[in-house]
Amino acid sequence: MTKIEDFIDLINAAFKTQVFIKITIGNLREKKSYLKNIFIKPVFIKENAMLSFVYRYQDKDVTKNFLLDEANSTIKNLLSSFFYNAELYTTTENIYYTQDAKTSKEKIVIKSLEKTIVQKEITHDKQKQRLLSTNSIYLKALGITSAEGNVKAAMQHKYKQINKYVEIIDGILKETPFANGFNVVDMGSGKGYLTFALYDFLQSKKIAVKINGIELREELVKKCNDIAHQSTFDGLQFTQGSIQDVELTAVDMLIALHACDTATDDAIAKGIKANASFIICAPCCHKQIRKQISPTNALQNITKHGILLERQAEMITDTIRALILEAHGYKTKVFDFIEEENTPKNVLIVGRKSKFSDIGFNDNMEKIAALKNLFGIKEHYLETII
């Protein structure tokens, strides 16, 4: 029996006794290879326990899932022909396989861990668990996936973001389903990543929807309309225009994600005036309030530091937006878009129109006045235009 086969036996034992955490395969025989490393972890796919291999290339990750027998022969081939090293991590020990590049001498070293690692429950492969299929025409056309339908390494974050976004909308729609389809307006739709993702997701759930993306930039509008046409997304269209000028008639859900500075306020105001059932925005670049902040109290100690002033401006701007939404009968929540990424661009404000809102208009206007007074702010743009 070769040392590689011994190592594979150890993998099988770890897999069967459920102490397996992961394997990393590295140290290439051909240093200029396009492939760099391989990472392997256990997954359940359609109730089959499998091993998921992530092949890390210079510029992309490719995932392949194998049942144990196939995984064994793949690892054997990888260690015989492409790599010198592999490490198997288990909950009780780490097992290292190495082959000397010059002498071809192989060895296996086993190091027991001082403390047993508590095994996380083996979940379905995250990639597979995502709501959006990676094989869509639009994901390729937008450059998120490769021609083979793999998410490009540089676009992993965007892919995660759009999935998280549709997950949030899914949660909202579970709470408040729209019986006969509904109209969505996406203000400042940009390259359309999130607009396409939402349309695709709602279609996959057989929800009849019309989405209109409003965007200033003509070239983006044209490109997005071309991709919508190629994708036969008949209910999705993009319109060149400004948020301030667009005329909204029937709108159930108004979305504005990362519409710059006061464009978010313009979008919220349009949504309130159109009596949209939902107003969802992810604000960005909070400049309008920042220039005005000039407290004459202990808050000066905070706002004298540029970075803290910036954070204060973000918080006050979005707090006042939430108070204005509430004042107009929207039950409002403010939360992180993607939990582990705590940046101002990651805050989502979700307002749901409610017949039963018990928040008085005047109460909230008083709260806004008190906040403005505290920070020496003269005008919040949304308050002025609404």
Ligand SMILES: C[S@@+](CC[C@H](N)C(=O)[O-])C[C@H]1O[C@@H](n2cnc3c(N)ncnc32)[C@H](O)[C@@H]1O
């Ligand atoms: C940062 S991008 C965000 C795009 C997209 N919503 C997203 O989150 O991926 C902001 C987009 O809003 C557009 N935009 C900014 N102000 C606008 C306005 N007043 N009317 C229409 N579009 C606007 C910009 O051209 C840009 O494409």
